[in-house]
Amino acid sequence: MNWYGVKAIYFFEMARAWHTLMQSIASPVLSTSLYFVVFGSAIGSRMGEIDNISYGAFIIPGLVMLSLLSQSISNASFGIFFPKFSGTIYEVLSAPVSPFEIALGYVGAAASKSIILGLITLLTARIFVDYSIAHPFWMLIFLILTSVTFSLFGFMIGIWADDFQKLQIIPLMIVTPLTFLGGAFYSITMLPEPWQSITLFNPVVYLISGFRWSFYDVADVNIVLCIAMTLTFLALCLGGIYWIFKTGYRLKS
Amino acid sequence: MSSIINIRDINKTYRSGFEALKCINLDINRGEIFALLGPNGAGKTTLISIICGIVNASAGSISADGFDIEKDYRQARSKIGLVPQELTTDAFETVWATVRFSRGLFGKAANDAYLEKILKQLSLWEKKDAKIRELSGGMKRRVMIAKALSHQPLILFLDEPTAGVDVELRRDMWEMVRDLREQGVTIVLTTHYIEEAEEMADRIGVINKGSIILVEEKCELMSKLGQKTLVIQLQSAIANIPTSLEQYSLELSSDGYDVKYRYDMQQDDNGIAALLADLNLAKLQVKDFHSSQSSLEDIFVNLVHSADKPAT
Numbered sequence: 001m002n003w004y005g006v007k008a009i010y011f012f013e014m015a016r017a018w019h020t021l022m023q024s025i026a027s028p029v030l031s032t033s034l035y036f037v038v039f040g041s042a043i044g045s046r047m048g049e050i051d052n053i054s055y056g057a058f059i060i061p062g063l064v065m066l067s068l069l070s071q072s073i074s075n076a077s078f079g080i081f082f083p084k085f086s087g088t089i090y091e092v093l094s095a096p097v098s099p100f101e102i103a104l105g106y107v108g109a110a111a112s113k114s115i116i117l118g119l120i121t122l123l124t125a126r127i128f129v130d131y132s133i134a135h136p137f138w139m140l141i142f143l144i145l146t147s148v149t150f151s152l153f154g155f156m157i158g159i160w161a162d163d164f165q166k167l168q169i170i171p172l173m174i175v176t177p178l179t180f181l182g183g184a185f186y187s188i189t190m191l192p193e194p195w196q197s198i199t200l201f202n203p204v205v206y207l208i209s210g211f212r213w214s215f216y217d218v219a220d221v222n223i224v225l226c227i228a229m230t231l232t233f234l235a236l237c238l239g240g241i242y243w244i245f246k247t248g249y250r251l252k253s
Numbered sequence: 254m255s256s257i258i259n260i261r262d263i264n265k266t267y268r269s270g271f272e273a274l275k276c277i278n279l280d281i282n283r284g285e286i287f288a289l290l291g292p293n294g295a296g297k298t299t300l301i302s303i304i305c306g307i308v309n310a311s312a313g314s315i316s317a318d319g320f321d322i323e324k325d326y327r328q329a330r331s332k333i334g335l336v337p338q339e340l341t342t343d344a345f346e347t348v349w350a351t352v353r354f355s356r357g358l359f360g361k362a363a364n365d366a367y368l369e370k371i372l373k374q375l376s377l378w379e380k381k382d383a384k385i386r387e388l389s390g391g392m393k394r395r396v397m398i399a400k401a402l403s404h405q406p407l408i409l410f411l412d413e414p415t416a417g418v419d420v421e422l423r424r425d426m427w428e429m430v431r432d433l434r435e436q437g438v439t440i441v442l443t444t445h446y447i448e449e450a451e452e453m454a455d456r457i458g459v460i461n462k463g464s465i466i467l468v469e470e471k472c473e474l475m476s477k478l479g480q481k482t483l484v485i486q487l488q489s490a491i492a493n494i495p496t497s498l499e500q501y502s503l504e505l506s507s508d509g510y511d512v513k514y515r516y517d518m519q520q521d522d523n524g525i526a527a528l529l530a531d532l533n534l535a536k537l538q539v540k541d542f543h544s545s546q547s548s549l550e551d552i553f554v555n556l557v558h559s560a561d562k563p564a565t
Contacts, residue, residue: 001361002327004357004358004359004360004361004362005357005358005359005360007355007357008353008355008356008357009358009359011355012346012350015346015350016345019443086341086342086343086344087339088341088342090305090307090335090337090341091335091355091358091400092358093306093307093361094305094306094307094333094335095303095330095350095358095360096326096327096328096329096330096331096359097358097360098327100469103528146420207518248309
């Protein structure tokens with residue numbers, strides 16, 4: 001195992017976030033805070049409770065998840081896309097690092113940034129809304145699993161994309177709508193049939209539901225199913241990464 | 254001399270069907286400077302990229318310092334440093350950060366004293382905290398060399414290292430390459446500047462259309478394939494070469510004063526004495542004469558052109 005190589009990639013990526021602090025941390029925290037102000041404090045104060053939870057507190061897990069998903073994908077995809085775009089990927093490909101180590105470095109850094117961002121977002125939410133965490137251990141597990149899974153997903157997007165438009169298209173056209181429709185702002189039990197059944201095909205439902213359960217001990221979907229779905233998506237992403245490095249897809253000619 | 258890189262039956266066919274390399278067999282000797290020459294698209298960069306692990310070969314095997322580049326890729330790659338043709342740098346990072354990154358990536362523990370030495374050797378120490386985008390093209394090229402050297406490689410690939418570099422920096426780089434060779438580093442360079450290969454290389458390989466057409470010691474190549482030209486200046490201009498001198502295949506200059514005679518340096522009897530005697534018999538008076546040797550560039554052009562000609 002080339003730990004020096006993993007460390008080099010990890011800290012190089014983390015340093016890049018530090019150089020672009022406004023874009024990496026301040027900007028997503030600000031936009032999430034605006035959601036809290038608008039939906040949590042302003043509109044939320046006029047809305048009724050959902051599952052005995054104030055609306056402002058109810059949307060916190062969903063908003064953190066929204067930020068977590070988009071930032072994990074964006075950090076990881078840009079992390080690998082930029083060396084490809086600038087041509088510096090030659091160095092990583094010619095170094096004595098295995099595909100697993102490369103992914104560990106890039107995905108580890110992207111997931112770390114997302115976790116830090118998720119925790120900052122949670123702390124920021126406290127300024128606007130009062131909330132509690134029923135299962136802190138599981139909250140952290142969901143936070144980590146989701147960050148890692150979507151960082152892997154973002155890493156694949158970064159390898160697949162050969163221009164900036166492709167880099168943005170999946171996060172904007174697929175992930176964001178799935179997150180909004182995955183119960184970030186409502187309980188899926190509020191949906192009429194057949195939408196309630198259709199929405200169960202949205203994988204983000206399980207992430208938000210599981211994460212919300214760790215906060216308030218209530219979930220739209222069985223918690224075991226939530227964990228199983230999260231792990232399934234993680235396994236699929238790991239399989240995808242393995243295939244990419246095995247075949248050299250979009251990396252080696 | 255033992256070889257440090259063994260290339261056996263390497264083929265590369267791209268998905269488009271383009272055959273970039275055709276059954277390449279080549280040994281690079283330990284501690285030598287090997288220049289790989291070839292026209293654009295000949296396969297130089299593809300071959301280097303395969304050795305370094307950036308491009309997959311379609312067939313064949315390569316070992317670096319005894320390690321197979323696929324099975325023992327960690328050991329093989331840790332011995333190799335690469336300076337690619339394109340100026341691909343982390344534009345927004347500092348020189349110091351990017352060089353440290355390279356060392357770590359290649360599995361070496363941090364060694365700031367060594368990196369300082371490299372940066373000083375390459376006149377980059379003063380710029381260590383500068384962002385790479387702020388540097389000139391020549392300085393960026395030095396950064397790429399520093400990155401390639403950061404993990405103390407045994408083999409250094411320089412793919413067109415002095416392309417777009419000014420004369421002074423080119424001389425500095427030549428000096429640095431010689432120093433590295435003194436330290437035991439094997440250097441493989443591709444270049445468009447034949448003068449560069451002529452100046453530095455111990456051996457020369459010529460690749461054209463994906464095939465190695467020649468590998469030879471530089472001195473031997475120059476003497477074996479190099480021709481000499483004797484230019485004879487006449488007292489009076491002539492309109493045509495006399496028929497009695499046809500056997501010498503002489504070339505007459507447009508003003509009719511100079512006669513050029515090409516001869517092979519390898520032949521014991523180069524024919525000069527007979528030519529001078531025949532000139533005298535033809536009543537052509539010689540005013541002056543001088544000889545010149547063909548450069549590596551002439552040899553290279555001849556080799557590539559004769560390889561391009563269809564067999565008759």
